[in-house]
Amino acid sequence: MSQTVRGVIARSAKAPVELVDIVIPDPGPGEVVVAIQACGVCHTDLTYREGGINDEFPFLLGHEAAGVVESVGEGVTHVAAGDFVILNWRAVCGECRACKRGRPHLCFDTHNAKQKMTLTDGTELTPALGIGAFADKTLVAEGQCTKVDPAADPAVAGLLGCGVMAGIGAAINTGAVTRNDTVAVIGCGGVGDAAIAGANLVGAKTIIAVDTDNAKLNWARDFGATHTINARELDPVETIQDLTDGFGVDVVIDAVGRPETWKQAFYARDLAGTVVLVGVPTPDMRLDMPMIDFFSHGGSLKSSWYGDCLPERDFPTLISLYLQGRLPLEKFVTERISLDAVEESFAKMHGGQVLRSVVVL
Structure with missing residues (x-):
């Protein structure tokens, strides 16, 4: 009944x-x-x-x-x-x-x-x-x-x-972050902090958190960010490059999903780096960029749906890591x-x- x-x-x-x-x-x-x-x-x-x-x-x-x-x-x-x-x-x-x-x-x-x-x-x-x-x-x-x-x-x-898996998966599954990588995460809400936690879990050596809210940047440190940037005070692209010997990071994760943050992600990566878009844009948003920049930078531009997760594979593993105190x-x-x-x-x-x-x- x-x-x-x-x-x-x-x-x-x-x-x-x-x-x-x-x-x-x-x-x-x-x-x-x-x-x-x-x-x-x-x-x-x-x-x-x-x-x-x-x-x-x-x-x-x-x-x-x-x-x-x-x-x-x-x-x-x-x-x-x-x-x-x-x-x-x-x-x-x-x-x-x-x-x-x-x-x-x-x-x-x-x-x-x-x-x-x-x-x-x-x-x-x-x-x-x-x-x-x-x-x-x-x-x-x-x-x-x-x-x-x-x-x-x-x-x-x-x-x-939903959100935590989306962020962890954006780092590990979509971005393929691994040990000794350098990573930047733009937007430090739940999804962004999950991406930081995921990057930290797999051993990224540098994790740079970007936001406009100092309280959120403090949260990011709790999840493993090694550096923080307040985008109201510092230029994110220039600061990320300064923190990586002028090269940019291996993987940038845009957890905001706006044209301006995606551009920051694009230009803040190394020449062969990866951009992962996990923040969800609205249908009216548009990008206007020189095509030569896409050609000259190389690397990968990816979107991440649900952290490219497979629940039956990922959920039990992540719960096990949580119960072990590792996540x-x-x-x-x-x-x-x-x-x-x-x-x-x-x-x-x-x-x-x-x-x-x-x-x-």
Whole structure:
């Protein structure tokens, strides 16, 4: 039978979110009901609320989540009731051209649960990133659940579901940062600090953090930045070059996603260096640069979707490193809040007061 639980929805663009009753159907074939234990408040959820993703309101918000599998539908073999899982929004298909070429992290046909969660009046909900985890329980596709060590704190583990994985993966998977590399990260919010943590984990010798907020630069030091640059006070490109004997760094990660920061990233790298764009631009943004600069610099220009992660490969490994004390994921959790405090947490996030507020159920 279906069940009624609490959930946080965005009913219309820019309106405050609401905590309401929602209806979760029994899992169908290939589907799983997960009892949510914790869910991070990500900027993407705010973008949904603002109408910046699409207009398929009402949205059931929340996607950086961990919890316990409550029940599974027909044919589910990947997880079982009682498993502790992290939810992800890239349930790969295994059949598209990317998957068949051995690149499932680039899957072109990721999927979600087929059934719809609803309001009590039957209105269908659109779950954020196909998850919808600001709720006591949610319905997802089997492939959206990744089993990990249950010793992990759910408030910490769930953050791998989006922003933290995006940053770590941008450094390790997309940027291929390795020992003795020099790295710069532009933008030191949650994603940028995760990139710094990832670069530190694999042994980068120099990690330069760039931001306009000294509080965020202090956070960056906690995650392993060896140098910091306040871009309001110093020219980032010139300063990065000064810190690297005039050459620039091996890898620059743009965690902001604006034309001006991408240009800084481009010119702050070494001649054969790599630029990784993991910050998300808006559709109206444009670049105007001399083509000769692209030709003369060489190297690689990459975009990173979800840190080019493969959840079943990356989540268990990163949780293991966290439990060993080698990856300080717990430092991303600024505060733990209740389900009725999401709207307030959006204001704190927008004001740069938190790395992550995490709803704990």
